[in-house]
Amino acid sequence: MPLEAYEKNFPLNRFIDQIEKFYLNCQNFLTIPCLKDIILAKNETLKNIGCAVYRGYTYLAPQNDIGKRINFCNYLNLWLDEQKSIYVTNNSNNNNEQWKLIDELWNCLKQNYDKSRHCDRKEGTNSPEIRKRID
Numbered sequence: 001m002p003l004e005a006y007e008k009n010f011p012l013n014r015f016i017d018q019i020e021k022f023y024l025n026c027q028n029f030l031t032i033p034c035l036k037d038i039i040l041a042k043n044e045t046l047k048n049i050g051c052a053v054y055r056g057y058t059y060l061a062p063q064n065d066i067g068k069r070i071n072f073c074n075y076l077n078l079w080l081d082e083q084k085s086i087y088v089t090n091n092s093n094n095n096n097e098q099w100k101l102i103d104e105l106w107n108c109l110k111q112n113y114d115k116s117r118h119c120d121r122k123e124g125t126n127s128p129e130i131r132k133r134i135d
Helices: 001-010 011-020 024-031 033-040 046-060 066-089 094-110 129-132
Strands: none
Touching: 011 046, 011 066, 024 046, 024 066, 033 046, 033 094, 046 066, 066 094
């Protein structure tokens, strides 16, 4: 098997792929109750981020392998930190207020899973450092 194919099938890379396919995520999750307020905000970027968070969280929480679940949770946190840095820093105060909808989504998702399956939100603030941690 070529290295590229092996890397593509690596569990964390498959997880990353699930998160980053916004156009697939949103079409599948528009009727999810936890996403209702984000959809009503009528902000395409926020909707894409929300759908990606939903997909990532619902993919990682049922994982039986604790190591995978922790790795996926860490990546989702890092990815979301990067998205927040881009979304809030490059936009108006209104977008900072709208970002609270993403925080509410995370809390809603946590309520849907047993405590042993939770992925806690750990926010970072340094965008270049976040990108380094992701890579």
